[in-house]
Structure formats: C-alpha cells, structure tokens
Amino acid sequence: MKLEVKNLRKSFSENEVLHGISFSVESGKALGLLGKNGAGKTTTIRILMDVFKANSGEILLDGKKFKPRNYQIGYLPEERGLYPKKKVAEQIVYLAELRGLSSKNAKQNTKMWLEKLGVDEYSNKTLDSLSKGNQQKVQLAQTLVCNPEIVILDEPFSGLDPINAQILKDTVKELITQNKLVIFSSHQMSYVEEFCEEIAIINKGEIVLSGNLKNIKKEFGKDRLILSANDITIDELKNIIDTKFSDLVIVNEVKKNYLIVELIDSKTKNQLLQTLINENIDIEKFAIYEPDLADIFVKKVGEK
Numbered sequence: 001m002k003l004e005v006k007n008l009r010k011s012f013s014e015n016e017v018l019h020g021i022s023f024s025v026e027s028g029k030a031l032g033l034l035g036k037n038g039a040g041k042t043t044t045i046r047i048l049m050d051v052f053k054a055n056s057g058e059i060l061l062d063g064k065k066f067k068p069r070n071y072q073i074g075y076l077p078e079e080r081g082l083y084p085k086k087k088v089a090e091q092i093v094y095l096a097e098l099r100g101l102s103s104k105n106a107k108q109n110t111k112m113w114l115e116k117l118g119v120d121e122y123s124n125k126t127l128d129s130l131s132k133g134n135q136q137k138v139q140l141a142q143t144l145v146c147n148p149e150i151v152i153l154d155e156p157f158s159g160l161d162p163i164n165a166q167i168l169k170d171t172v173k174e175l176i177t178q179n180k181l182v183i184f185s186s187h188q189m190s191y192v193e194e195f196c197e198e199i200a201i202i203n204k205g206e207i208v209l210s211g212n213l214k215n216i217k218k219e220f221g222k223d224r225l226i227l228s229a230n231d232i233t234i235d236e237l238k239n240i241i242d243t244k245f246s247d248l249v250i251v252n253e254v255k256k257n258y259l260i261v262e263l264i265d266s267k268t269k270n271q272l273l274q275t276l277i278n279e280n281i282d283i284e285k286f287a288i289y290e291p292d293l294a295d296i297f298v299k300k301v302g303e304k
C-alpha cells in the first residue's frame, strides 16, 4: 500500500495552520513526522483519520481517495481515548468487537497484546489505577488489537521510561517487518532515527524536508568532513584553514572538539589530507561527516 498526502491546507477560523502538507509512505516502512510543539503534526494526523476535514488537498491510498473507515487502522491519538474507570481487558475486548472482531478473537488478541506489552497482570484492574507508562501500553494494546494494516501513532513515546520505550521500539520494528504501513509523530529524534526509513519535518505548518532518511543524510553530509588535530586548539586549526587552505575547503561549523568543513571540490579530499600533512599538522580526526537527525532538524527548523 502507498499512502500519499497531497497539499493539505487547514484553517481554524481565519488562522491557517497547515499551508500545503505533502508526504508519502509505503507498507513495510515507517514514516516519522517530526516537528516542534505546535508545528501541525497532530492536525495532519487528525485529518488523515477524518477527525478534521482539510480545507483543501487530498489523501490517496494506492491512488484512490483514502477513507479510514474502510480499513483496519490502529490509531493511537494524542489525547488517549480509553475509559479510566473501566477494567483494562474488558474495554479492549469491547472496542475490538466494535471494530469488527468476533468475541473469541477479541478476547484472544487482547490477552496476546497485554502479555506482549507486559501489562497482562493489570487485566482486571481499572485503567486509572495504573501508572502513566502502563496506561500508555494499554492504549497501545488497544491500538493494535485488531491487527491493523495501517498504524498511526501520535507521540507514542511520551511518558515511557527507557525500558518501556524499548518494548515499544521492538513492537514498531515488528510491525514494519510484518509489512504494515506505519506513521508516527514525535519530537524525539533518536526514536525516529532508529527505525524510520522516511521522514517528513513540519515547521509552522509547512514541510521543510521530506524523503528517505538515508538519502537526506547523504545529501547533508555531502563533501563535508570532520577535522581535528593534536597539539593545537580547534580555533587555531580553523585559523590555519581559513588563511592557508581556503582554496580547498571552508569551515562550516566549529564544534567543541572538531571542525566540520566542506570541500570546495569533492575530488580534492586526498589533496586536503596531503596538504595538512605537508603543513606538519598532527591530524587527530579526518572523517566523512555523518549528520544525525538532530543536526538536520536543527538546520531545517532553526532550533531544537
């Protein structure tokens, strides 16, 4: 399956909050929707789920208008939607039946997911008696109980400690290998980096970067190197480069322990290395720069 979001615009009263959002994602891949608070992630997801109507734009699944009601979708909304005073297993079974599962399958799947996520011991407790992290896992069990083909998770990691975040990561990875189409929103880069093949960064209601994460990283790292030297400070190294090697390289960024430099001509990497050696600079680091997602995000959005 391929889901395509095309040029979504959304206004609340006179205020346009989405200014033409477009991205696409296919089964067997996960798309990370990234953005700061208020960027427009949840609004986009709500439009996808038909909670809100867009003012314009379209959403297609395999080229046809996407109607969420026609599919088994696992949606974990930002405002978690379960009943605090009802028993955990009972309400998941009930919601699974509402979504079309037989009573037997609803019970089986509920048991399976509560066990898998390590919250089966709370099956007969009311939801509000559980810790926030465990409530979150119950919500996730409810999201996945119907074996959905499409999984949409809005900030699924919020409130999870590292061990439970790992359980969620493993679950998402498993969904991807089962060829599900997975979309999730987050402002936590490390999670996105770990298993999203595709990303879309939203800033102030606009997509500022989208596509395959590996290609994006390659493009950002293109012709850039990390450089440091023994016996001289980073500032001294920068000075030498600025005064002597400005025909080969320019300094992009001064980090605490190294410089990020950009080759003026991508073919001159070895020449740069040779020139540094000829200058008797004792090179400590000379490596291809591999930006992490946080670096890319900061570059595109301006701040963390």
Ligand SMILES: Nc1ncnc2c1ncn2[C@@H]1O[C@H](COP(=O)(O)OP(=O)(O)OP(=O)(O)O)[C@@H](O)[C@H]1O
Pocket: 012, 017, 035, 036, 037, 038, 039, 040, 041, 042, 043, 044, 078, 187
């Ligand atoms: N129902 C609404 N009525 C009016 N404005 C809204 C409504 N929902 C969202 N907005 C506005 O739309 C903008 C985008 O909000 P949205 O919740 O989509 O951002 P987000 O990226 O999900 O942020 P967060 O990470 O904080 O959840 C914000 O300026 C918000 O105030």
